[in-house]
Amino acid sequence: MTASDLLDLDTPSLLLDEQRMERNIRRLQSHLSVLRVPLRPHLKTAKSIEIAQRLMRDPSGPATVSTLQEAEAFADAGVRDLLYAVGIAPGKLPRVVALRRRGVDLSVILDSLDQARAVAAACSEHRMRIPVLIEIDSDGHRAGVQPGDPLLIEVGRVLHEGGADLRGVMTHAGGSYGSRNAAELENAAEQERAAVMRCAEELRAAGLPAPVVSVGSTPTAHFARRLDGVTEVRAGVFVFMDLVMAGIGVCSVDDIAISVLAAVIGHRPDKNQLLVDAGWMALSRDRGTASQAVDWGYGRVCDIAGRPIGELMVSQANQEHGIIESREPGSPVPALPIGTRVRILPNHACATAAQHLGYVVLRDGAPVARWPRIPSGW
Helix, strand or coil: CCHHHHHHHCCEEEEHHHHHHHHHHHHHHHHHHHCCCCCCCCCCCCHHHHHHHCCCCCEEEEEEEEEEHHHHHHCCCCCCCCEEEEEEEEHHHHHHHHHHHCEEEEEEEEECHHHHHHHHHHHHHHHCCEEEEEEECCCCCCCEEEECCHHHHHHHHHHCCCEEEEEEEEEEHHHHHCHHHHHHHHHHHHHHHHHHHHHHHHHHCCCCCHHHHHHHCCCHHHHCCCCCCCCCEEHHHHHHCHHHHCCCCCCHHHHHHEEEEEEEEEEEECEEEEECCCCCHCCCCCCHHHHHHCCCCCCEEEECCCCEEEEEEEEECCCCCEEEECCCCCCCCCCCCCCCCCCEEECCCHHHHCCCCCEEEECCCEEEEECCCCCCCC
């Protein structure tokens, strides 16, 4: 097959450059090898058995998921060491129990007394020690117990004395996505490490176990300069990269491994616009670059070979229509013929990939395989 075979694909289609993906994976694995900390890859981005096999140490894991449907699907494929990295809702505990009864070492996370009591009650009811990590708020981004908050020890005691398997602490430095340079990224990584290590030490000082110290975000994973005391790193977007990661300096545009193939379906010379058949149903509504120095709208436009076409971007997205304009006001938009294939780089790889059923895998620019994605759902 050749690159011209891209002309035979339906549009929109989700393309995956396998060589770029493999390069991204090697880059992070090499960095963490130097720091002597293992990777627990987050599979929420890829949602693919074929990609998971390239990320994990062996077919059984370890790995991270963001939905129980992911956990169930990867368990069906033989993955046995999983962390469900979203605060546990009590109503989901029966599915956690069912997975553990299948021999899956599934851990959950939480940050409140109510959640801890619910887990302890499930442990008692099912005569099972459910593994738990306490989520730590390392940067004020979202959820978690803040370092120094007495709640940490209270939650730890409820779990430990209630029959759960208190394994330690975890955090996600989501605030790192707002960094603007290497120094800020390095600071975010150290802030993440210091916060979670402080909490692990507080648990241990209270006589509670904390063997696992888990950190993770794609920016901090790449820019950490020391990970003393950390036992694992979680990251997911690094597999594909995206425009947000390029915007904060984690990667270059040439590292972005996924794109959406679309066809030109209309011209609006009066508005200096082109129309393509990829709207938000293909690209997602994510506007992650809107707060960055360079805003790429709903995605950056490339030619069929993946080379950026000037400053073209998808400026507006309807359900099935994408409107292409130049990022530079007044700059002319080339009158690409109807049917011309373009590739659109995503703002947020996870969100764009979630719009599709699978990947058309490219090697040397030509399609060589199709890999299905785990269906969306929770």
